[in-house]
Amino acid sequence: MKSSAYTLGVVTCRLAGRTPPFSETKYLRDLTVEGDSAGIQLIIFPPMNVNWKTRRVIAWRYHHPFRRWLKEIHPVPQLIYDRCYYLDTNHYLTYKPYIDRLKQDPSVHLLGKPLGGKLRTHHILHKSKRLSPYLLPTTKLSSTKDLISGMKQYTSVLIKPNGGSHGRGVAAITPQGQSFRVRGRSRSNRPFHLILHSGRSLTNWVGRFIGHTPYIIQPFLNLRSMDSCPFDIRILVQKNGEGRWVTTGTAVRIGNPGSLTSNLHGGGHAESTQQFLNKNYSPEKVKDIWQSIQFLSKYVPIQIEQEHGRLLELGMDVGVDRQGNVWLLEVNSKPGRSVFLQTGERDVRRQSVRLPIQYALTLFQRLTGGSL
Missing domain, CATH: 3.30.720 (Signal recognition particle alu RNA binding heterodimer, srp9/1)
Known part of the structure; x- marks a missing residue:
């Protein structure tokens, strides 16, 4: 384990009645372990915990030799990874002044700028003639x-x-x-x-x-498998240590029969993409679907980033109708990773944790050199 030369902050929404008081504890624990091996310590905090007069923050840090989360006080970090999940507009508006304060500070750099809602993302993507055929009217x-x-x-x-x-x-x-x-x-x-x-x-x-x-x-497209279950394909694309976009992995999320959505939080489960497509489409269709997935993985991040600003990672949800047509349903700048644990692809999940640390290390080195 390397000594920590850098501190990466992670902002999260506060969950009352829990210790530590935030979600994604497994992911943040794993991210801490990866960070330690790269010389980066992670501190996790809700954005309202920052005291701007002292430029210090009350944060939590995972000490993995002892398997414990401890509350500590740290200077406000230069680089911050936004993992705030908002339940609704009111929840978002509660956090907005605190997130805006972080954005406005010249010494703070956000690792991945949050997207501005589904409609704005649709408008950004619709500007691209090669991407617009994959978009639903919105x-x-x-x-x-x-x-x-x-x-x-x-x-x-x-x-x-x-x-x-x-x-x-x-x-x-x-x-x-x-x-x-x-x-x-x-x-x-x-x-x-x-x-x-x-x-x-x-x-x-x-x-x-x-x-x-x-x-x-x-x-409304009735995107269902042959056995009438709703499904979509989650594509995770991330920047690597060289700042280039790579496709980390894909997985199919399948909802229960009669359910509207395939989301795992709504009781769905996950399956290998290749396995699922082979069961539900002809070999010719499967080949075409994979080509569309690869096309979207390459061009969606580029299009959004050039209009929106620097990003770290994107989760893209893709639907496929019974004719094999591929539709880009949603793009999320704060994607989860649990889908890869459900499919058993632990190496993909590990890579999904490793890449943000590698990219953060590159940004820290640029900050040190004054070139960010």
Whole structure:
């Protein structure tokens, strides 16, 4: 184990009633071990723990020889990795002033700039002629008029929060005669299924469901496997120690039959991509799907980064319809890694932890040389 020449901060959202008071403890523990071997110590803290007068922060550090998290006081680190997950708009707004304060400090550099919501990411990607064929039409859901217009154009529509993740607050709406079938997951990530018997009851329900949260609307694609389970493919792309984008791994996330989403937080499970595609598509289709995955892995990070600013990693969620058409469903700048533990690809998961440390080390060396 090398002595720590650098300190990497990790900002997280505070979880009351837990010790340590944040999520992703396994990932952050593993990241600490990787950091130690590279001469980087990790400290984890919610952004409101920074005292800007003293430029010190109350943080947690994992001491892996003793397998214990200890609370310590450290100087504000130069390099900070943002792992804050927001449950909804109000949660995001609570943290925003503190994150903004970190962004505005000239001595602090964020390792990966968070994306600005699904709609903004869609607009960035849509500027690329080679990427736009993979994108679903996506617009802001501002009024009843937007909902009616979307249903006239696409029949079935999907509504989801512009921010947020893990499938929370997502609903698919499908007309059935004079009624409407609505399936989805609540803000607390519980599945629901209801029938609304008029357009008025639908618009009233949608108004209550979305509240004041910014939402988007898209056509709803029934992306299901041959045995009727919803699925998507998670692609993890990261920067390596040379600052170049590489594809760390892919995995298929499969939801339960009847579920709207495939998200692991909603009770889904994961499977090897090759194994899943071989079971569900012809060899010719599998070849085409892999080519599309490789294409998106190469060009999506480049397009987003040139418009948005420096990034560290991206999780891309891809859907494949029964005809083998590939759709880019979502891009996330704070991807998880547990999917690779479920598929048994522990070497991929290990690499997914190692690469952020390698890239951070490169940035620390540039900071020392004054070239960041």
